Amino acid sequence: GAERAPGRIVGAVLFNALVVAIFGITLLLFRPQLYRSFRALAFFAATFLLVEIVAAVVAHGDPVHPELIPVALAAILFSVLFDPRISLIAAMVLAVLIGGQSVYRGTNALFINLIGGVAAAFGARVIRRRDEAFYPMASVAAAYLLAAIAIGLTLDWPGAEVGRSA
Helix, strand or coil: CHHHHHHHHHHHHHHHHHHHHHHHHHHHHHCHHHHHCHHHHHHHHHHHHHHHHHHHHHCCCCCCCHHHCCHHHHHHHHHHHCCHHHHHHHHHHHHHHHHCCHHHCCCCHHHHHHHHHHHHHHHHHHCCCHHHHHHHHHHHHHHHHHHHHHHHHHCCCCHHHHHHHC
16 A cells, blocks of 8 residues: 555665665776776766666556567677676666566566676677677577577467567
């Protein structure tokens, strides 16, 4: 009921703060130069915010399609601009942030965005020239496909539903 709403809000804020703190502490310990850079922090914050806004919009879909949340895109940006390790952690943090939102609880959002984001973080490592942008796209596509198959098999989805997800 309504009397439990304040507790839920405090819980949600605390949940998000703790998850974002993981990323902040990671930067502080392993990439202090990024942590000290206002531009880098502002870019991370803006990208996280954008992904969360898209996640909020996607949440209104019926049915909800967490595959549309651009965690993988964010991971590619972070890999290219910073480095794959930071990108990997950012992708994981984003996946957990999204998976922890009430609307995505009990969905495959955490798993799908984790797999896609991690594939993107690693895939983008190989980009040195513009014509190599194909590799992360292919690895992310393969990751999403495998994630869709894994979920489909686990949940006994019909083939069409697996295909739609992929």
